[in-house]
Structures are given as structure tokens and as C-alpha cells.
Amino acid sequence: MPGPIQSLSRAAAILRLLAGGERRLGLSEVSTALGLAKGTAHGILRTLQQEGFVEQDPESGKYQLGAELLRLGQSYLDVHELRARALVWADDLARAAGETVYLGVLHQQGVLIVHHVFRPDDTRQVLEVGSMQPLHSTAIGKVLVAYDPVARGELGDGPYESYTLRTLTEPADVDAECSLIRERGWADSVEETWEGVASIAALIQDRRRNPVGAVCINGPVERICQDGFVKPSLVASVRSAARAISRDLGAGRF
Amino acid sequence: MPGPIQSLSRAAAILRLLAGGERRLGLSEVSTALGLAKGTAHGILRTLQQEGFVEQDPESGKYQLGAELLRLGQSYLDVHELRARALVWADDLARAAGETVYLGVLHQQGVLIVHHVFRPDDTRQVLEVGSMQPLHSTAIGKVLVAYDPVARGELGDGPYESYTLRTLTEPADVDAECSLIRERGWADSVEETWEGVASIAALIQDRRRNPVGAVCINGPVERICQDGFVKPSLVASVRSAARAISRDLGAGRF
DNA sequence: GGCCGTCGTTCGACAATGTCGACCGTCATG
């Protein structure tokens, strides 16, 4: 039976639809958006509701995502081997660099943040775990594109969305940058996604040298850069953290 | 068509199974655990994999939860109205009390933590968002049981699991405690779930006075209690935070 | 090294199952 199960694919589409729209959606909105009969959409929604993947606002009758997804998402993190091995190294890196640390993996056409260490001294930060970032304009994203053919494939052939004046929007530019990244072994992103923010990333490989993710530090340009370039000491910290995690993954087999 | 969609329920069961077992599961394990034909389980797993809800380890062929769940779980948090309104109040409470703050809602037979503010001065804490806690032995859980008939129903009629010597395991004891909680308007839990840990919780209601969740502070017994009782000043802080969040929810209509 | 057991996967037939579109009651609106 090589072919997806129809009702399951539709259920997944409904969940993604609900995740996309910021507000709750009504049954009719869902059914028309996906081109389904109302009865069909209702049956799927009812099942998803029973399972806790979807909740229904009792007074408006509209639907939104359910709590079970949060619980399962947490379970995903619990099992995630890369994340488990990286926890302590990410912590050390954040302390050494004094900056925010992200750990990201390729997911669909973006970078999924699976771990986030807050900047040590600072407060009132928003946890980014579970959120997506672009591939072509972040340090983690560019590392993955440089080393993972799958990521390069997902990126497609632009032009890519521009977030600041420094965002690379042309495939040729990104590919050139990736050659550079492969040559020197690390990536940076200075105000390519957010104004005033710079980051440095390095690749994490598993025991068979497959790229499985990347780690980066993230902070205000003034602290990350000096004389227009990222500080070499920070680059060294990030690279050594990435190597440490990769080594840890390699040893994990036994 | 009042009845759940079979394939969807089965898919949900598979996801929960994968979330439960700490390690990856093979196809045969899944199919036998749920009493499904191997072909059937495979079809569901293949679809879940295409949708990103499940990932397959390429070398062992075993399955685990997928990244899409993390993303959707995050989206759930984004839409969560209670959490959005409570963010700032929880932060203030943590600062004022100098302790960890949890925000929890009823989910199935437990408390789902939807927000977690780290203790202000401390470091190296594990984020509990997305994890479940018992209903009968935590402050948040007992608040919900006391005020929400649904929660009381989910609790069932024990005996409940015992975690420490102080855990209430008999329904009668829990119900008596709940009467007290309703009388005075707050709940505590001193070493009922974890040795050395005490917490104080208060109810959060929506604009129609329905219980929607609870907020608590959580810390070592020595700091939360004095002379064998929880400190009244902390109780006052928690209750005022809960009231503030409830008020905020009530105003949210306009 | 050859055998056996188990694994994940594929296949085809069957009927159980999910799908469709029309219909119902309710609510808010004009």
C-alpha cells in the first residue's frame, strides 16, 4: 500500500492550518480552506478533539490546537539524542561566550530550534525552542545549507525573502557564501535576519560524519563583532563546542 | 457519523506509544503493542513520517517522534490565551517571591505545565513546559480538583500513587483537603510530590468564573515554609497574581 | 559458512470504513 493514508494526511493538513492562522478557525473555514466536505472535516476534527490534538472553544465553536501536541512535542525533545548530548556543551558555550546559544536542526524548509540557552546575565527573554528560522539568512541555516545537500535542496532557487539590507536573496550569493563556509569551517550572519543581531555557527556531525544540526551563539552586533568582523575568539568557542558535541555523538554508540 | 475515525485514533495511539517509551520503537513492537497488523501499522507510520510527525532512524529502521510535533506544540503555546495573558504576571510573581513559578492547566488525568519562569537568581534549571504533573499531590493539581468538577472526575477514586510519606493517597483525604482549599481560596503542597519541595497555588478563572488553570510558586521547604506552615506573604503574592491573571482574562473579551 | 529467525516492507483481495452532499436546529443579522 505505497501511498499515504488519506484521512491522516488531511488531519495533518488541518493541524498545520490551525497552527498557521494565529486565531481560532471555524469548521467552515477549515473545510473550505482544504476543499473538504463539511461533514468530512467535522469527522476529522471530532476525532482530533477526542485525542486532545485539537480543542474547541465552547461558546464560539471554533477550533484551535490542543494540549496533547505540547506534551508530545516535549516528548520529542526528551528522546532527541543530539539535544541530550548537546545540553551541557551548549550551557558551557553560553557561559564562556556570555551570549545566547541556539541549537538547530533542519526541518522542512527551515531551521527548527531544539535548544536555547539564555544569555547568562540577562533576563526577560523569550524561549525560542520549537520555532522556525530561515535557512538562507541565519548562521545555523547557512551552515546546514553548506554541508547538507538535503538542506540545499529544500532551499530551492530563490529569490529568497529579504529581512534586512544585508540578507542574501540570490542563490548564487548563498552558494558562494557556502563555499566560503565549507572552506573555513564556520558561518556567520551579521544583521542578515534581524537588525543589530549577529551570530556565529558551526556544524555538528554524527559518528558517520553526516550533518545533523548546528550550534550558534547569538547577540548584539557590538558584542559579537569587532572592526566589522566577528571576533575570532568567539568563532573558536563555537567551533570547539560543535566539535565537542560531534565527538559526544560519535561516542554514543557504545 | 458520530464515531471517531479509526485510522486517526490509531495514529494517535501510535504517537502516544512512541512518546511513552523512552527509546525508539520498531514496527513490530508498535504493531503488537496496539494489536494491529504489521501492514496497517506500517501504513500509518509511513504517513506520519511523510507529515513529519514521526522520524525513522535510517540504520535501525526504528521509529521515534518527529520534529513537526515540536513545532505544533510551540504553535499551541502561541495561541494559548491564558498563557499569553499570564506571561507578565508570572514574571512579576517570580521576581516578587524569588521562586520558580509554574502555570498549569488540566489535561487528561494530570496537570500540563504551559509556562515556567525560572527562579530569578538561580541557574541550570530544566524547563518543565510541556510536562505533566499529578493531580492529587501538587498544589496546582489540588486547586484544579477543588474547583473543577471535570478535574475531580479525571482523578477517579484512588488509591492514588504515593511519592513521599506526605502524599495523600485516599480520595476521602483529597476531598477533605479540597474543601479546605475552597474555603480559604488557595492550596499548598509541602513535600507531597518531591522531598524538600513545597509549593503554593491559586485558581485562575475566565470571565465567566470557569476554572481554566492555576498558578503556583515552587521552592525548597526552607524558603517556602516557616514554623511548619507556608509563609502568609507568599500566599498573598500567589493569590494576587492569580486574581490579576483572572481579571486580565475577563477583560480580554473586548 | 550456511541456516534460521526476525526485521521492515510490499502486495492484492475484501469489506469495513471514511467520504460526500443534503438536511436539521440554532443563532445572529438585516
Place this chain on the structure above:
DNA sequence: CATGACGGTCGACATTGTCGAACGACGGCC
């Protein structure tokens, strides 16, 4: 008061998912 849109239900149909057997590959054991 009539209208339209909403969420939800129902029953007939055939599409669709399910089952069990069979396949090829891998790994361990004698």
C-alpha cells in the same frame, strides 16, 4: 420576521484502509 451562515447529523455509496501472507535483507547462532 425572514434570511443566511454556522456547527452538527444522517444515510447511501464506493473509495479507502485493513488484513494476512509473502518478500528480501540483515544479523546471530550453531
